[in-house]
């Protein structure tokens with residue numbers, strides 16, 4: 001099977017190599033790839049709906065909206081009979097098993113537990129030839145994934161073992177191997193991907209065992225996006241023949257220390273990418289101090305601050321002014337109190353987040369991602385309240401940070417231009433809308449499928465804005 005897969009990848013100009021200390025790597029083996037080109041696409045081996053906001057989604061197509069529960073198990077949701085029918089092959093065994101679980105205990109059947117149930121059900125269905133197995137779609141690919149069992153903390157191991165016991169209790173198959181399921185939970189934790197819509201909102205989780213071969217870089221040359229539930233890897237830089245293909249597993253707009261910690265904790269490796277290789281150099285220290293560090297006392301100065309040798313003050317590396325740890329600690333304390341308040345008083349979220357923003361403006365560098373995240377929350381609330389004028393002001397404030405933090409073709413940068421352009425258009429600022437939407441198109445045409453509904457919608461908004469500007473111009477002359 002492995003040879004068949006390699007043969008198939010070869011046909012697409014790709015190759016898999018095993019490098020010592022790194023494991024499997026995907027290469028552009030026999031050709032170059034250019035920005036916007038699809039490197040690889042794969043349907044999930046198994047997937048499950050579920051996102052952080054707990055909204056129900058169709059088990060088959062992951063849409064939200066008008067859904068009905070599967071009457072037998074009361075766990076799965078469907079948008080209609082066509083999705084329910086196409087999912088029945090997979091859901092039949094799961095439904096039967098879930099229906100046997102006590103009704104009040106079914107709420108403990110979390111998305112990750114369901115993903116595991118589906119993993120074992122799919123393996124069985126392929127063994128019994130109810131569902132065909134192919135080179136891209138078979139359990140052997142799952143077996144080849146790394147599990148990192150020896151690196152797991154005791155606490156995590158116990159949790160996975162408890163979850164494996166639950167899977168066993170639900171399925172009640174005689175030949176089940178709890179140790180193997182425990183290992184599979186660990187595999188899912190470092191190999192499964194969050195499925196997102198075109199605007200990068202999470203919809204669910206899926207396992208794509210061939211995509212999982214692609215290694216991480218904090219400055220990746222490709223991006224993973226989703227076309228419905230199909231994972232698509234697209235080049236965002238020129239990848240020359242012989243180079244390794246990289247995607248990013250984590251948020252890349254973070255200091256080197258933060259990125260390396262996240263990668264070590266969830267994926268168990270020390271990143272050796274070109275960005276991490278600069279760790280400790282003056283460039284890297286400066287970049288990290290801007291992304292997560294403090295601002296200069298002088299509000300007109302954009303210098304970054306570093307701790308002095310006595311560890312009592314922070315010195316601006318631009319103008320030499322010092323800020324005392326005590327003064328900054330006081331603001332940080334107020335910020336912490338406010339953040340706690342935000343989590344408990346959600347009905348006053350806007351005014352609380354604006355207070356947090358004020359404190360963070362005093363504390364952090366103007367291009368800090370901490371400040372950026374707070375402003376993103378404020379934009380979301382303002383847009384929900386349809387306060388477009390203020391939302392646009394905030395959106396524009398974030399653009400320069402986005403441009404710094406996400407170089408090149410990054411979907412988040414494209415999406416932020418898109419949001420800005422949509423609001424400008426809504427407020428009748430068509431010249432600005434054209435500029436923002438054009439920038440969005442330039443980026444999102446590379447990261448997303450050019451003729452997808454999402455990109456078509458964006459392009460038609462841009463055409464509309466251009467037509468209106470042209471009309472206005474013709475009226476003036």
Ligand SMILES: [Zn+2]
Nearest residue numbers: 058061079083
């Ligand atoms: Zn559906």
Ligand SMILES: [Zn+2]
Nearest residue numbers: 070072073095
């Ligand atoms: Zn059911």
Ligand SMILES: [Zn+2]
Nearest residue numbers: 218271273276
């Ligand atoms: Zn890295």
Ligand SMILES: [Zn+2]
Nearest residue numbers: 296301316319
């Ligand atoms: Zn300064």
